[in-house]
Amino acid sequence: MTKTILLAAAVALPLLTAALPAAADADYRAKAIAALKKDFQPRGQASLDRLAEDGLQAICNRTENKPPEYIAKRLEADQLAAVKYPADGKLLGDWKSGEKLAQSGRGFTWSDNPGLPVGGNCYNCHQIAPKETSFGTIGPTLYQFGKLRGNTPEIQKYAYSKIYNAKAHNLCSEMPRFGQAGALKEQQIKDLVALLLDPESPVNK
Amino acid sequence: MKQNLIGALCALAVIGGAFAQAPKKPAAKAAPVAEVKDAATLEFEKFRAEMEDSNPAELFEMKGQEQWNSKRGPKNVSLAESCDLGQGIGKVKGAYVKMPRYFADADAVMDAERRIVWCMVEKQGFKFDEIAAKPFANANFTPDITNLVTYVAGHSRNMKVAVPLKDPKVQEAYRIGKEVAAYRAGPYDFSCNTCHGADGKRIRMQNLPNLSTPAGAMKGVQGWPGYRMTGGVMLTHQWRMGDCFRQQRFPQPKYASDAISYLLTYMIGNANGQVYKGPGIKR
Numbered sequence: 001m002t003k004t005i006l007l008a009a010a011v012a013l014p015l016l017t018a019a020l021p022a023a024a025d026a027d028y029r030a031k032a033i034a035a036l037k038k039d040f041q042p043r044g045q046a047s048l049d050r051l052a053e054d055g056l057q058a059i060c061n062r063t064e065n066k067p068p069e070y071i072a073k074r075l076e077a078d079q080l081a082a083v084k085y086p087a088d089g090k091l092l093g094d095w096k097s098g099e100k101l102a103q104s105g106r107g108f109t110w111s112d113n114p115g116l117p118v119g120g121n122c123y124n125c126h127q128i129a130p131k132e133t134s135f136g137t138i139g140p141t142l143y144q145f146g147k148l149r150g151n152t153p154e155i156q157k158y159a160y161s162k163i164y165n166a167k168a169h170n171l172c173s174e175m176p177r178f179g180q181a182g183a184l185k186e187q188q189i190k191d192l193v194a195l196l197l198d199p200e201s202p203v204n205k
Numbered sequence: 206m207k208q209n210l211i212g213a214l215c216a217l218a219v220i221g222g223a224f225a226q227a228p229k230k231p232a233a234k235a236a237p238v239a240e241v242k243d244a245a246t247l248e249f250e251k252f253r254a255e256m257e258d259s260n261p262a263e264l265f266e267m268k269g270q271e272q273w274n275s276k277r278g279p280k281n282v283s284l285a286e287s288c289d290l291g292q293g294i295g296k297v298k299g300a301y302v303k304m305p306r307y308f309a310d311a312d313a314v315m316d317a318e319r320r321i322v323w324c325m326v327e328k329q330g331f332k333f334d335e336i337a338a339k340p341f342a343n344a345n346f347t348p349d350i351t352n353l354v355t356y357v358a359g360h361s362r363n364m365k366v367a368v369p370l371k372d373p374k375v376q377e378a379y380r381i382g383k384e385v386a387a388y389r390a391g392p393y394d395f396s397c398n399t400c401h402g403a404d405g406k407r408i409r410m411q412n413l414p415n416l417s418t419p420a421g422a423m424k425g426v427q428g429w430p431g432y433r434m435t436g437g438v439m440l441t442h443q444w445r446m447g448d449c450f451r452q453q454r455f456p457q458p459k460y461a462s463d464a465i466s467y468l469l470t471y472m473i474g475n476a477n478g479q480v481y482k483g484p485g486i487k488r
Contacts, residue, residue, distance in 0.1 A: 025384070028377075032384035032467070039464035040450075043457040050391040050456055057389045064387070108392050108454045124408045134243065136408045138400065167394075176393035183392065 029061070044110035056167060065172035072171040080168035083161045083179065086186050091156040093190030095201035101188055102128055102195060108183065118183045120192055125175070128195065129202040138174055146197035147204040159193045243410040249434075253486050261432040262355055262484035265347065265439045269356025272349055273297070278329030288324035290317070290357065301361035302481050305470040307374035314378035316469040318354045318443045319461040325350070337460040341447075342438040354441050355430045355484045362483030366426065368474040375470060382471030385464060386416065391454040397468070399453075401425070422475035428485030435488060442469065 036051050056075060059067050067075075085091070104119025106112055123132055127141035149155045161168055164179030178184040184192075195201050242250075274285045290300035291308070305316040311323055325331040342351050369375050386397040400408060401416045415421035429442040446465050447458055458465050 025380075028380040029384045029388075031377075031381045032388060035381065035462075035464040035467060036385065036388065039459045039462035040456045041459055046451075046454065046456040048456055050454065053390050057394055060394075061387065061389055065389075109451050110457060111451060134409045136406070136411075138406050138408070138413075174394075174399050176395075181392045 026062075045108070045112065045114040046110035056171065060172035063172075067171055076168055076171050079165050079171075079177075079180070080161060083164045083168060084186075085157070085160065086190065091153075091160045091190060091193050092151075092198060093187060093192075093194045095191065095194040095198040095203075097188075098191035098193070098195030098201075099129060101184075101191055103132070117188075120178070120184065120188065121176070122192065130205075131202060142196060143203060145203055146199065146201065149197075151197045151199060156193060156197060159196050160189055163189050163192050242412075246410065249488055260484070260486060262430065262439065262486065263359070265352050265355040265430075265432070266359040266484065267356075268347075269352035269354070269359075272352055273356055278325065278331045280328065280330040282329055284321070284324055284328065284353070287328035288321065290320055290324075297357050297360040299361055299364055301358045302364045302366045303369065305375065305378065305466050305473065306369050307372050307378075313463065314375055314466050314470055316442070316466050316473075317357055318350065318441050319466055321353050321357065322350055322461045325353075333461075340460040341444045342440060344436055344438060347439055351430065351439050351441055355439060358430055358481075358484050361481055364481055366423070366473060366476045366479050366481055368470065368477055370474050370477065375474075378467050378470040379474045382467035382469070382474075385468050386471055393454050395453045395455075397449065397453070416472050416475060419476060419479055422472050423479035423481075426473055426476045426479075427482060428487055431485045431487035433487045440487070 037048075040048060040051060042048050053061060056079070059071065059075065098120075101120040102122035105121045105124050106116065107118030107121075112118075122128055122142075123135045125136040125138040127135040127137075127143050128145075130143060145159075146155070158169075163184070165177040166173040166175035167177055167180075176183065179186075179189055196203055198204070272284075274283055276283050285295040287294065289295075289308075289310075290297065291303055291306045292298065292300045301317050304320060305314050307314050308320065308323070311320075311327075315323060322333070322336055325336065326333045336348070336350060339346065339348055340350065342348065368379075370379055386401070389396040389399070396402075397416070400406065400413045401421070404415045404418070404421070406413045406415075414424035416425050426442070429445055430439060432439050443460065443465060446468060450456075450458055
């Protein structure tokens with residue numbers, strides 16, 4: 001999380017609290033957070049600092065994931081500004097590596113080895129290549145993602161930034177901020193962009 | 206599959222533009238999906254139906270019954286003569302489906318497993334830390350508490366869930382539990398509701414119950430405690446809560462803690478009025 005985002009969140013949060021009626025829910029939320037802090041223990045790589053909200057999570061948690069438009073727009077812009085694109089400007093990697101990565105749901109749980117690479121978790125929530133029929137439905141289907149949109153530099157940039165930080169486009173999206181969170185590295189995101197956009201990828205056949 | 210693809214394609218046409226422009230309407234986000242079951246799920250359900258007459262959970266119920274009635278622990282008393290699960294000392298019938306409830310002697314809202322642990326500690330003199338050190342079964346070991354919970358749960362078979370939500374203390378636990386379920390944090394911004402807050406969602410082929418609805422909440426309650434075919438172990442509802450937090454990328458909930466009792470009050474409270482079929486079989 002960059003300084004600007006923190007700052008924006010620090011500005012937005014009091015605004016937000018003032019804008020909302022003093023709901024009883026806030027008391028229960030405070031008690032829920034106190035219980036989480038009291039009743040959890042670190043295990044493996046899952047340390048207790050994971051229980052703390054960052055600015056974005058705090059805003060989504062306090063608005064039932066529906067923040068006022070002016071706050072959402074401002075913070076989405078901050079998230080987008082913090083996306084780190086590859087220095088060489090090439091956003092399209094290898095779709096075959098992307099497909100392997102999309103299959104893997106590994107990473108970040110207390111039972112995962114923190115030394116191993118993290119998976120993309122993509123098929124957990126999305127339909128992607130047609131051969132894989134075991135896909136989740138929490139996110140939209142991505143089948144024919146590139147065929148429908150074209151493989152233009154703008155769409156490549158959009159896809160890269162969406163995977164890097166889904167919240168840059170939809171503040172309280174269910175999708176993790178894979179790049180921002182340090183889960184996926186630059187080359188991995190490029191490979192996933194290729195899975196979605198490369199005309200040779202089965203997604204677009 | 207064909208139907209699925211057509212549905213997905215129709216949805217794609219609708220949301221195609223929306224996704225590129227940052228969709229704001231959750232309703233337009235995912236393909237409309239009826240409950241889809243893969244071959245493995247159907248096969249398992251057939252197997253479970255066949256197993257119903259010889260449910261392995263019953264072996265654990267029998268062990269639990271023996272332990273419930275035996276004088277045990279440093280104080281050498283039985284739970285049957287000392288433990289009140291809310292229906293009077295030693296009474297197990299219908300107790301499981303009426304928990305979590307408020308227990309004045311502990312000044313806490315407790316789910317069934319936590320209440321039995323409380324009795325083992327307070328009445329029989331067992332050490333809490335020793336129980337909490339190995340609270341769940343593995344391939345070589347089943348803790349006494351698992352047998353006891355399974356025994357108690359078996360005496361609520363085919364009864365309606367009736368968490369006493371009108372009790373102000375239980376109501377408060379329910380409201381806190383609702384907030385625990387909604388709380389997003391951790392490296393992936395997940396809450397319980399990320400997976401369990403809407404109808405018709407799946408992770409891969411696994412259908413995800415919506416815990417905010419009575420039928421969905423009951424799917425999260427049904428079959429626990431359960432005999433898990435994977436590994437052949439008997440596991441409790443407390444274990445299942447912990448495994449959800451693991452996949453949520455959270456740290457681990459402490460055993461028999463307030464946080465889990467709150468969450469279970471929310472979840473089981475939402476299942477009020479639905480019929481509990483007793484200890485079950487899980488994949």
